[in-house]
Amino acid sequence: MKKIYAFAAVAAFLFAGAIKLYAESYYYGFLTSCGYEECVELSFQPSDDFLATHLEVLEAEHCGGN
């Protein structure tokens, strides 16, 4: 019986460790040519393509674009 309880305790400890979520956040700042500034938190690590796309849109919306 003691062995069963010990096994159950170890299993419970491992299960509790497995459900602990390790979440990362990524923080980026954008500064446009006209001085508009925006800081964002992302739940994913962005690529250069994504960051460039986001900045382009901020430029177009807040600075009027080219």
Place this chain on the structure above:
Amino acid sequence: MDWVKYLNMRLDYIDGKSVFYDEYSYERDSLRLLAFDERGMTKDPAEYYKIISLPNPKLDEVTFMDYNNSNYVQCYKRISITMRSEGKLEMPSWTLTDESDTIDSCKCKKAIADYLGRTWIVWYTEEIPIPAGPWRLWGTPGLIVDAKDSEDLFHFKLVWTDSLENHNRMDFLDLCYPRFNTRRNEEFRHFFLSPFEAERMNMRLRTEDGYYEDMAGIRVIRRTPGREKKMKYIPLIPSDYWKNK
């Protein structure tokens, strides 16, 4: 008018099909293939610098028309989210008037129709005998060279024509808007929707505060206060059009 947008749109017509898109949007997407690798990381900084030197695209919509099969594909893009919808072409009930004019050395005639929620006044030329026009305007006896809505919100004007040097732009543009819902690297999201759902999502992404951020997984922590978006978004198809659909 408070808001004015200057567009650089292009209409490619090949064998009964056409695609209407922003020239700068196409160039940006093309350069992206050279500038970024499959993971979206920079592989050629020189190509990236070419992107940022381009004027910003003013209309992130692409319209594919298949006149032989009476189909259309309407695509939208909002930063990292694309939407695609497909449907049957609706033939505008054009009233062909007797009015004629010469526009850029082309003999043109005038036509009017209530179409997709707006009254459109167009000039077409039978000297170019194709039923195509800008956006989803079509069905006149010749190419539409000038189109304006009755409220003066939109005005398409043909600037020049030329023979296509290559035919692969249509295929490339089609690839940019997948026919299935997918998510690449948790960043770029593609939606395949009904015409109404695509229009509604596009409208919400452009006008509803926070909606794009929620969809894209972005949380804005801080922004420059008092700096509202300068450009007001007005859809080509008004919201009222969808009420009875």
